[in-house]
Amino acid sequence: MTILRRVDAMVLHDPAAFILANTRLQTVPHAPEISLWLADEITPIWKMTEEELGALGLPPPFWAFAWAGGQAIARWLLDNPEEVRGRTVLDFATGSGLVGIAALKAGAASVTGCDIDPFCAAAVAVNARANGVTMGFTGENLLDSPPPAVDLICAGDVCYEKPMTERVLDWLASARAQGTRVLLGDPGRTYLPKSGLTFLAEYRVQTTRELEDYEIKRTCVWSL
Template identity: 65%
Template sequence: MILPTPEGRRAFILENTRVQSPPHTPELVLRLADEVTPIWRLTEEALQEIGLPPPFWAFAWAGGQALARYVLDHPDLVAGKRVIDFASGSGIVGIAAMKAGAASVLAADIDVFCGAALALNAEANGVEIAFTDQDLLDAPPPPADVILAGDICYEKPLAEKVMAWLAAGRAAGATVLIGDPGRSYFPREGLTKLAEYQVPTTRELEDQEVKKTAVWTLPA
């Protein structure tokens, strides 16, 4: 894999996305792609590696939109608190947390383009968010009051590992909120549903144009 410079990643995003408001969070703006396949291929070409996962940072996925909406509508959950946005992608959830009054947000994602995408999106929304590309799953969750995670259950082994990590965060005292549209490997047992939304999306991303999506929490 050839890793573009930070300036190169920023330029790539600016060239291949446009500023849009996700349908479920119209008060936020993000640099998003219009189609999956072209930007997926361009990402593989930029990194000179075939078989990469989709560029999650380039789209507002249903789980992230639902979780961001819930945070914006319930600012007391994050106001004045330290927040982790796990698997941040575009940063939609972390940006929503900052807009809702969070004291700080640490966004974490291992995708090499996410840091640049987050910086552009945070700037567009007038907020500041810290970013790490370290795999947080390799250690216990960092100190935080709230951990937010959207669209994390695409693959079975990873879903199990993430849920165990989130449970460790909950045991350490953090509030854990998860946004998910019913992915195959999402474990509904042991969770409490907080809200359910009909999230407009696209068949480019999902199997339906409107996706029923829920926000869950890990009970104490």
């Protein structure tokens, strides 16, 4: 879910050990087929992340939580495996790797997660291992290049900041124009487009007041 801001990963000592020491393995509320190493509270893990990186004012550790939009896409892929079976997938702004793991469990041929948060490579690795799948990862900011040639791009919870949302949606529109199917998962955030989307499903997703204004978020999956 972290997209535009990056901290040099070279300052990390052992991100996998940090994740395993400061989170716990737990099932995802709306996709209980999947277990992830997640935090229970945002403030302690946020503070420890800043201490680990030796930097202040960092964005939240998005990788440490199962956000509503990602949960919705994961549920939709698990319930509609024919939409992803045998296909190549990019899990954009992957965070914990939730959506990519769901795609693999639904039969995707291969999945690559992308995220510029320096913890995400380790988060994806430990979470993929916990679910018995193998998922690729890149820490490159893919917004700086043309979209890759994949069958499907999934993007959960990317509409929460105006400049970032505009940049991401332009990039995703380019992917759609070259023939890639694009899925968005979003709980009605401010900058979700009002047009250009096809409704696929709606869920009531359990989340936490640590992250959201309600414990249950009405969350939709859309195709671009």
